[in-house]
Structure formats: C-alpha cells, structure tokens
Amino acid sequence: MEFQKRANDALNVNGNTVNGRTSDINITTHGSDWYWAVCALMIVATMVFIGLGFRKPRTHRIFHYITASITMVAAIAYFSMASNLGFTPIQVQYRRSDPKVSGVFREIFYVRYIDWVITTPLLLLDLLLTAGMPWPSILFVILVDEVMIVTGLAGALVVSSYKWGYFAFGCAALAYIVYQLGWESRKHANHLGTDIGRVFLMCGSLTTFLWILYPIAWGICEGGNLIAPDSEAAFYGVLDVLAKPVFGALLLFGHRNIDPSRLGLRIRDYDEDPAVTGGSKGHEKGHTGNGVDGAHNGHSNGHNAATNDVPATTV
Structure with missing residues (x-):
C-alpha cells in the first residue's frame, strides 16, 4: 500500500475574509502546519497529565486537573489557529516595506487571547497554590492577570497609536505579577519547606522569564507589524509550549511527593466516613x-x- 501525505488545505477552505474585510498579512501553510504540531503536542500533554492524575488518590489530583485544563484549552485554541479561524483583519499602524508584512490588514488571532484569559489564571493558580498563598492574594493576582490579557487584546484590535496605552497598562499588570512571583510567593513557598520552595523556584522562575518575553512578541507582531505571521506563530508557539506542557511536566514532577495538605489544601473524598x-x-x-x-x-x-x-x- 502506498500512503500519500494529505495536504493542509485549511487556508483554502476557510480563507482570509471576515465580515467582508480581507487580511493581506496572513499565515502561510508553514504557519498552519506549525500550529497543527503545537495543537497535537497540547493534546498529548493533556492526556499524559490526566493519566498521571489517575495514578494518584482523588484527593491528590488538584494540580493534575489544573495543569491538564491548561493544555486542553490551549489545544482548542491552536486547532482554531491552525484551521485559520478565530481571527479578524485589523489595519496596521505601521506600513512596512518588507513583502511579508507590506500589506494593510493583518490577521489578529483573538482566539489566542481567549486561550490566555482562561489558561494564565490557571497557571497562576498552580503556582500560588504551590506557594500556599492566602486566597485574597490569589484572587487579586488573578484579577490583575485578567487585566493584563484584556488590555493586550484591546491594544491588538486598536488601529491608532492608542494601542500602546493599552500595552502600557498590560506591562504594569505584568510587573505586579512578576513581583508577586519573585518575592511574596517565593517567601511563602520557602516557609512551607525546602522541597516546596524548590518546586516553586523552578516553575516560578520559568514562568517569570517566559512571561516577560510575551510583551516583546506582542510589540513586534500585533503592535509593530515587524515580523510575518509565520514568525509570529513560531514565537508565540515556542513560548506556549515552554509555558504550558513543559511547565506542567516540571510542576507535576516536583509535586510527586508533596501532600496537598501541606499547602493548606484539605480535600475530602466522597468515600471518607464523615462520622469518623x-x-x-x-x-x-x-x-x-x-x-x-x-x-x-x-x-x-x-x-x-x-x-x-x-x-x-x-x-
């Protein structure tokens, strides 16, 4: 039997026109192929994280479920982008001479921000629960994170130079999150034990470093129209792979011998005897x-x- 490689026809099927407006700065088949690859990786990571969770008691699966939820949502987002869906054409502020970005309308994948508005709070929940942070602090950090993502989306959709005002708000929110991860939460984690402090330092440092790179990606992609959408796909894709599946694997590996009760998480199972x-x-x-x-x-x-x-x- 002869097997033939099936062509990626997503760009032809779904096209580049939305609500009568056509984008002329778009991903090519190479970008779509890369998005499909990341989608497959997210699906595999989700199944692995859930599978690892089933090896633990039900009361010890909270981090497995949170981490699997992150990659599951990301898989759907990458499926959408690989299919050339979930975008809208936005007129660029800066017209470039480079043929790859010389058009007028650039496709902006708003589905990426829908992904982030769900997954980044879950990432922070993974970290802040590991550090044993109090609930008021956790809720406020998550609110600041939502502000960061929403202002990033607003800036990406704004045509004029006012987009950089939203960018500034987002960077200010990120600075607060970095402070929380690098100082307050790290102190809490170290107080709970050296093993917990080690896990938080490893995963928190990775997250902090990667999240600082996201505004750079935004500035040269949605903001400045400096690099082509295929390069945008590679930049964001690598960051997401490191920030989600790789982060999740490191976190769950670090939690393998940590009882959630040490973090203040007392979870009762249904088969426990409440009378006792x-x-x-x-x-x-x-x-x-x-x-x-x-x-x-x-x-x-x-x-x-x-x-x-x-x-x-x-x-």
Whole structure:
C-alpha cells in the first residue's frame, strides 16, 4: 500500500475574509502546519497529565486537573489557529516595506487571547497554590492577570497609536505579577519547606522569564507589524509550549511527593466516613469545651467565694 501525505488545505477552505474585510498579512501553510504540531503536542500533554492524575488518590489530583485544563484549552485554541479561524483583519499602524508584512490588514488571532484569559489564571493558580498563598492574594493576582490579557487584546484590535496605552497598562499588570512571583510567593513557598520552595523556584522562575518575553512578541507582531505571521506563530508557539506542557511536566514532577495538605489544601473524598471525621472533631470540641467551661466555672466560684469573704474580713 502506498500512503500519500494529505495536504493542509485549511487556508483554502476557510480563507482570509471576515465580515467582508480581507487580511493581506496572513499565515502561510508553514504557519498552519506549525500550529497543527503545537495543537497535537497540547493534546498529548493533556492526556499524559490526566493519566498521571489517575495514578494518584482523588484527593491528590488538584494540580493534575489544573495543569491538564491548561493544555486542553490551549489545544482548542491552536486547532482554531491552525484551521485559520478565530481571527479578524485589523489595519496596521505601521506600513512596512518588507513583502511579508507590506500589506494593510493583518490577521489578529483573538482566539489566542481567549486561550490566555482562561489558561494564565490557571497557571497562576498552580503556582500560588504551590506557594500556599492566602486566597485574597490569589484572587487579586488573578484579577490583575485578567487585566493584563484584556488590555493586550484591546491594544491588538486598536488601529491608532492608542494601542500602546493599552500595552502600557498590560506591562504594569505584568510587573505586579512578576513581583508577586519573585518575592511574596517565593517567601511563602520557602516557609512551607525546602522541597516546596524548590518546586516553586523552578516553575516560578520559568514562568517569570517566559512571561516577560510575551510583551516583546506582542510589540513586534500585533503592535509593530515587524515580523510575518509565520514568525509570529513560531514565537508565540515556542513560548506556549515552554509555558504550558513543559511547565506542567516540571510542576507535576516536583509535586510527586508533596501532600496537598501541606499547602493548606484539605480535600475530602466522597468515600471518607464523615462520622469518623465529624465525631473526632466533635469529641475534641466537646473535650475542649468541657475543660474550658470547668475551668471558667471553677474560677467563677472561687472568685465569688473570695468576694463573699472579703466583706466579712473587712467588717
């Protein structure tokens, strides 16, 4: 039997026209092929992370599920971009002489930002839960992260130079996240133990380094129209592979011997006997309450007796 390679026909099937507007700065088949490759890698990573989770007790799978969710969402986003879907033509601010970027309308993949608005909070949740950060801090950092992604999308869709104002807001949000990962969260992780501190340092440093490169990619792609969409695909694709599957593998490897309860994550399974847990807590509460009440009553009785004796002695 002879096997023939099936041609990638996504660009011809889906085209470059959206709502009557056609982009003339687009990915080629090479860019689409690369997006398909990253999509396949994300799918494999998702299955591996879920499979590793099934080897753990259900109460120890939280990081496996979070990490698998990251690559699962990314796989759908890369499927969309490989299919030449999930984009809109946007007029570039800077017209270039390079034939690869010399057009007027550049395709902007908004589906990439939909991916990030879901996956980057999950990435931060992986890290901040590892560090044992308090919930108010976690929620605020995630909110700042959402601001960073939304301002990046807004800037990419704006035609005028005001796009760089959104870019500045996004960079300010990123600076706060970098501070949290490099200082506050690292201190929390080290306080929980050397093994936890080591995992956080490894994964947090990787994330910090990669996330600093994303604004650079934005500046030369959506912002400045300096490099072709195929190069954009390679730049963002490599960053996403390192920030998601590679990050996930390092994180789960580091968590292999860490009980989630050490991080303040007490997760009860459905097959645990609540009567045993509740009875134990009730016994402890009753024992403590009786002791406290007895001591309090003894103290009150003694105080009353002493009070009664004082006037008699005085008189």
